[in-house]
Amino acid sequence: EAARKLFAGETDFLKGVVAMDGLPPDDRIEVCFAGRSNVGKSSLINALTGRKGLARASNTPGRTQEINFFTLADDHYLVDLPGYGYANAPVAVVEKWQRLLKQYLSGRASLRRAFVLVDMRHGIKPVDEEIMCLLDRSAVTFQVVMTKVDKIKDRERDRTLAQVREKLSAHPAAYPELVLTSSEKGWGIPLLRSII
Numbered sequence: 001e002a003a004r005k006l007f008a009g010e011t012d013f014l015k016g017v018v019a020m021d022g023l024p025p026d027d028r029i030e031v032c033f034a035g036r037s038n039v040g041k042s043s044l045i046n047a048l049t050g051r052k053g054l055a056r057a058s059n060t061p062g063r064t065q066e067i068n069f070f071t072l073a074d075d076h077y078l079v080d081l082p083g084y085g086y087a088n089a090p091v092a093v094v095e096k097w098q099r100l101l102k103q104y105l106s107g108r109a110s111l112r113r114a115f116v117l118v119d120m121r122h123g124i125k126p127v128d129e130e131i132m133c134l135l136d137r138s139a140v141t142f143q144v145v146m147t148k149v150d151k152i153k154d155r156e157r158d159r160t161l162a163q164v165r166e167k168l169s170a171h172p173a174a175y176p177e178l179v180l181t182s183s184e185k186g187w188g189i190p191l192l193r194s195i196i
C-alpha cells in the first residue's frame, strides 16, 4: 500500500548534475540506479514510474555523463547514474565520470540503496565488479536487479543466476536477494517498487 501510494505520486525530472556542487540538498530518501550502458536502465525507470520517456530510452550524447535526479512523490529522489562501460569513451571522460561517481557514492548521506542493473543475458562483467567494489568501500548497500529476463531461456537463466550469486558473495555491501525484472513484460516491477 505504501509502495502504491508512493508511485502513484508525481514523478518528474529535476536536474542533471555534472559536479558535486550541483547536487540537490540531501533532504529526502534517495535510491540510485547504476548499470552498463544498454542494460535497460532507462526502460526500468520508465516502467517503475509508469512514465514513458521520463528517462531517455536511448543514450543521448552529451547527457550520458550526468547524474540525473528525478523526484518521486515529494519525499524521494530516484537517481539515474550515467551508464558505464562504453567501449569508445575517451580516457579523460571516463576519469571525470569516475571521480564524480566516487564523490557521489561516498558522500551522499541520504542515499539508502544502490540498484546495480545486470543484463540477464550477460551476467556480471568486470566493469560491474568495479562499481560493486566502489559501493563496498563507500558502505552503500546495493542490490542487483537482473534486466531483460524475458530474453532468455530457463536453463541459461539458472546458469547466469549462479554466476551472479557467486560473484556477489565476495561483496560485503551486497544485499543477497536478486530482483528479476522485465520492463517489457512488467515482471518484477511491483516488487522493486515495494523494495524502494
Ligand code: GDP
Binding pocket: 035, 036, 037, 038, 039, 040, 041, 042, 043, 044, 056, 057, 058, 059, 083, 147, 148, 149, 150, 151, 181, 182, 183, 184, 185
Ligand atoms: P539503457 O542504456 O541502460 O538506458 O538501456 P535502455 O533502457 O535504453 O534499453 C536498451 C535496449 O534494451 C532497448 O532497445 C530496449 O528496448 C531494450 N530493453 C530494455 N529493457 C528490456 C526488457 O525488459 N526486455 C527486452 N526484451 N528488451 C528490453
